[in-house]
Amino acid sequence: MNLALSDEQVFLREAARGALSRFKTLEAAREALDGDTAALPDLWPTACEAGWPGLLIDEDKGGAGLDAFDAMLVLGECGRVLAGIGLLGHLPATAILNDSPSGADSLADLATGERRAAYLPVSPPDDLGGGWSADPASGAARAAAPTAASADGGARVSGELAFVPDAPGADVLVGVAILDGQPVGVAIDASAAGVTVTPVERYDSTRSLGHVSLKEAPASVLDAPEEALAGAWYLAQALIAAESLGSVEVALDVSVAYAKERHTFGRAIGSYQAVKHSLTEVLRQLENGRSLLYYAGWARQGSPAEFPLAASAARSVAGNALDQAARTMISVHGGIGATWEHDAPLYFRRAQLSRRLLGGTSQATDRVSGELILQADAA
Amino acid sequence: MDLDDTPEQSAYRAQVRTWLEQNKPSAPILQGPGALEDEAEILAARRAWQGKLAEGGLAGVTWPKEFGGQGLGPIEQVICNQEIAAAKVPGILDAIGVGMLGPTIIAHGSDEQKTRYLGPMLHGDEVWCQLFSEPAAGSDLAAVQTRARLQDDGSWRLTGQKVWTTNAQFASYGLLLARTDLDVPKHKGMTMFVVPMDAAGVTVRGLRQISGEAEFNEVFFDDVELDAGAVVGGVGNGWGTALTTLMFERVTIGLGSEGMGYNSTRFAGAIAADEHARRDPEVRHRLGEIASELLAVRFTGYRTLTALQKGQIPGPEAGLAKVTIVSGAIKAGDLIADVVGPDALTPDSEWSYMISFLPGLKSAGGTEEILRNTIGERVLGLPPEPRLDKGIPFSELRSKEGATA
16 A cells, blocks of 8 residues: 655655746736736746656657656646646647557657647546537537548548647647547647637636637547547546646645734634634645545556546546635635735636636536446446 | 555455455354344354454454554554455454553553453453543543542542443443542543443443434443542543543544445445436536545545555544545435435435434534644644633633533
């Protein structure tokens, strides 16, 4: 039994914290509220220097050959300081390519970060049947997954994908398309004809998003197994969960520090049970989320059949935790917490948007049920 | 990162499994076909089974060898618990004695006490009960009022009431926290005693809970005589001795929580069995929320084990896990009753008992509110609630509260 960080993982986390601390990400996030997105630092060179783009790429393909949990540690650090860094889109894309023998050649530049990838999120079917589906641009109904038609050694892919993390500026788009009724992995050069990436900003300008429109876009078909295609979706769930919990850590720390120093009626407000219990509730949800990050981090290699359950549960708990943490941060700080004078609204905005991306926290919660029902049927 | 046994642990697991395979035929059957029904018979069979487990080294795993234990660590205890559960045989009858009270006597008892009590306790010949909580001393345990008065001949006279006492109806001995000095602040004036449950003046009364069953008791003491050798850990040191017991209580609960059966697999199974419910979006969403948190607790348990294995003291997550388990199981019972309907509340339904048991469990081992206070203060470092009882002699405190000591 060993469910703890290795020395290397502690080092990876500390190094990430150190590297990100050189940037004033929170100040930039505040300036970006007014539309000054030029203030947001370009963190990709830092990511490249640290080797993060190649985290999930095998060593013999030019990467670091690490696993999901290591990537989650880095994303957690990004979440702490609301750093928009491009890894949420890049890493699941590289995971699909890494699992595709035919994708090996394209990985060297992606591992160094010379080229940047973005994952086209398409969710696998659940126990209720249905097919692969994409996030809609608006509304509750799931959108159709992109479709592919074979063409001269590759394929032509058509479809619409909304709110794709880190799509603007990506060199290659990697995801799933339906070819002759079967899901296949596809890699699409973002500069090819038929590809349109429209940057979109929603509520949290630290988060780079794009609507991706594919109209018979030329694609290479990847020979990744179907589990790897589904696995990329769950990897993205685990990464955004880790990132969210990083934000929870800071929201809680800042709130606790304030509850110790701010006095009312002659007492520190943290001595009141009402305040103490609400902060303890954030800690409870944070600890639950941390345990599920371990579960997801272990399951991806240790028990792949459980990875959908583990990653979905982590996403569900982490999304709820961030909502709770951001709201508690505001209420503990009183009125000032609801103003731009304070960092709390930045975390609140992050919470609001994050919970609606990549299928949404709520869909992950339902998926937990679906996976458990499948397990019960199999038992 | 792995969930695997080390080679040593794997060897220990195999040894325990082999013993259980060989001895399962003599284990009492408590559920299903051939189950014992007569309570006296069940009790006798469970005592005998505990003795057998002790002889096989499956009871008192963490006790030092000189007292009949195996001298192993908490991981081996967990492995042993897992294998006993997997073999579908009952565990030891006196988990409170062997898990909490025995270790307290080992830590604080006299040589005479260790020699006299530990062996029969381990083998189930003498069952023990924990006489700590009182009607007005639960989360604030240091408020106990049960009074032990020193007599001129060095013996003691005990008067008062305890409550929530599991196993008191058949226990031979109890470990009792009493007030021995009213004129010092409350944490200082207490002493721990061994009380023979068959002594004159001891009355045990079952306390029926929501389900109708009486798993707990009230115990009354009317001028019970105790000899000088009944004191454990020294006169006036009762609080420190009690803290040792409470530490072992946390470890026992922490290592046994998966065994309570409040887990996502069981609850999802109940939903999966209903053709309509398993497709109902609201049911699925509620199950997903509940199951995600309960899954987290399973891995919190593994984190706790990892810490124990490294010789570290488990972190706050262990205490918060109890809150998550209880609130998750309450919501699960509610969801399942919504799905099943009133039949979930019939006496022979597995859900009826759970639904009835959980409201009380919320306060077991200290109320959820006190647990959140403790975690807020010890873990987050938040300032404590102002206290009005610090440094005040217990007698004055009691008169302040408008009562007589």
